[in-house]
Amino acid sequence: MLRAADIAMSGTKYNFDDVVNRRNTSCEKWDFLEKNFGYDDLLPLWVADMDFRSPQPVIDALVSRAKHGIYGYTGLTNEYYDSVIGWYRRRYGWEIRKEWIVYTPGVVPAVSLAIRAFSNPGDRIIVQTPVYYPFFKSIESNGRQVLNNRLKLNGDRYEMDFDDLEEKARDSRARIMILCSPHNPVGRVWKKDELKRLGRICADNGLLVISDEIHSDITYPGIVHTNFASISEEFASTSITCTSASKTFNLAGLQISNIIIPDEKKRSIFSNEVESCSNVHPNSFAPDAVMVAYNECEDWLEEFRAYLKGNLDFLKQFVKENVPEVRVIEPEGTYLCWLDFRRVEQDVKKLERMMLRDAKVALDEGYIFRDGGEGFERINLACPRSILRSALEKIAEAVKKH
Numbered sequence: 001m002l003r004a005a006d007i008a009m010s011g012t013k014y015n016f017d018d019v020v021n022r023r024n025t026s027c028e029k030w031d032f033l034e035k036n037f038g039y040d041d042l043l044p045l046w047v048a049d050m051d052f053r054s055p056q057p058v059i060d061a062l063v064s065r066a067k068h069g070i071y072g073y074t075g076l077t078n079e080y081y082d083s084v085i086g087w088y089r090r091r092y093g094w095e096i097r098k099e100w101i102v103y104t105p106g107v108v109p110a111v112s113l114a115i116r117a118f119s120n121p122g123d124r125i126i127v128q129t130p131v132y133y134p135f136f137k138s139i140e141s142n143g144r145q146v147l148n149n150r151l152k153l154n155g156d157r158y159e160m161d162f163d164d165l166e167e168k169a170r171d172s173r174a175r176i177m178i179l180c181s182p183h184n185p186v187g188r189v190w191k192k193d194e195l196k197r198l199g200r201i202c203a204d205n206g207l208l209v210i211s212d213e214i215h216s217d218i219t220y221p222g223i224v225h226t227n228f229a230s231i232s233e234e235f236a237s238t239s240i241t242c243t244s245a246s247k248t249f250n251l252a253g254l255q256i257s258n259i260i261i262p263d264e265k266k267r268s269i270f271s272n273e274v275e276s277c278s279n280v281h282p283n284s285f286a287p288d289a290v291m292v293a294y295n296e297c298e299d300w301l302e303e304f305r306a307y308l309k310g311n312l313d314f315l316k317q318f319v320k321e322n323v324p325e326v327r328v329i330e331p332e333g334t335y336l337c338w339l340d341f342r343r344v345e346q347d348v349k350k351l352e353r354m355m356l357r358d359a360k361v362a363l364d365e366g367y368i369f370r371d372g373g374e375g376f377e378r379i380n381l382a383c384p385r386s387i388l389r390s391a392l393e394k395i396a397e398a399v400k401k402h
């Protein structure tokens with residue numbers, strides 16, 4: 001089957017070089033630098049959203065919704081569900097059913113709610129560090145413990161440590177595995193064989209897999225994402241899949257995600273947990289935006305992916321020519337890139353100071369992704385190339401002085 005994701009990209013309709021000023025829009029990435037980093041005069045390439053405008057059809061749909069003028073309680077229509085089902089059918093060949101889809105106002109809330117619904121205080125939740133740091137909060141602030149199956153760095157490539165996973169999965173308090181697929185921050189798009197092996201270990205030990213696939217639409221050419229639950233009926237029934245259009249079309253501020261739970265019993269337990277928090281309704285704007293994005297904006301995504309590949313190539317070339325002591329871990333997916341600065345500076349606090357005080361850039365420090373993240377930096381490539389160039393020049397200058 002020809003996947004839309006693999007259709008060759010030709011011609012450009014959108015201008016990703018356009019620099020849009022995000023200051024004074026209550027923007028977490030640009031307007032809260034002082035609060036988040038202690039300095040305001042930084043170039044931000046940290047939190048995982050894009051500095052690009054969403055596709056025009058999405059903007060038009062939101063304007064039209066805003067003009068209607070009534071923003072009362074909102075629900076999800078059949079057309080909404082069809083747009084989600086169509087997306088997974090077209091792009092992944094994965095057949096999902098309307099009733100499997102549970103709305104939550106984000107993937108992180110869904111992960112926290114699943115932890116509450118499917119484990120008890122004191123239980124252990126397996127993660128694979130270095131990994132997306134809000135998982136730790138979801139686990140620990142709910143009184144559960146992190147059980148770490150640390151990733152191995154083999155050469156320039158991260159791999160799962162299956163021997164260690166078998167051991168961790170056998171732990172009598174282990175209940176859940178959080179799979180980050182594609183993996184933030186290391187950029188791996190897990191192969192089907194790797195997912196099968198992981199799924200086997202989890203199923204044999206009675207663990208629920210929470211597969212966070214929020215980055216799945218953003219892969220580099222030739223790389224194919226496999227939906228964990230699509231691998232077998234067994235995996236479908238022992239997992240919940242967290243999805244969203246938010247990374248794909250830059251809609252994170254609209255707070256909408258689709259949690260796919262094929263198993264009826266698990267779905268009912270999860271839905272009860274969601275409803276225990278509130279009478280859950282999406283905001284008045286989010287459903288229209290997602291619907292239009294999924295139905296009409298694949299061409300935008302393909303152009304974005306082509307631009308992103310250009311940004312990655314630019315970064316690799318720049319680093320090779322100007323800061324060869326930094327190692328680029330080449331991502332297979334996500335618009336995040338994991339950079340190894342350990343040959344520049346081993347002390348994580350000194351490295352952080354170098355970024356903030358000398359380079360004046362805001363990246364995500366590797367150590368916040370916990371074990372194995374120390375001495376790395378995560379840079380966000382979803383920005384106009386001129387911003388990326390400017391950030392890299394500042395970093396190169398700071399490294400030279402260091």
Ligand SMILES: Cc1ncc(COP(=O)(O)O)c(C=O)c1O
Nearest residue numbers: 048106107108109132184212214
């Ligand atoms: C792996 C992963 N999961 C979840 C999220 C955030 O999801 P949401 O904004 O829907 O809570 C992110 C954002 O960076 C992410 O990288």
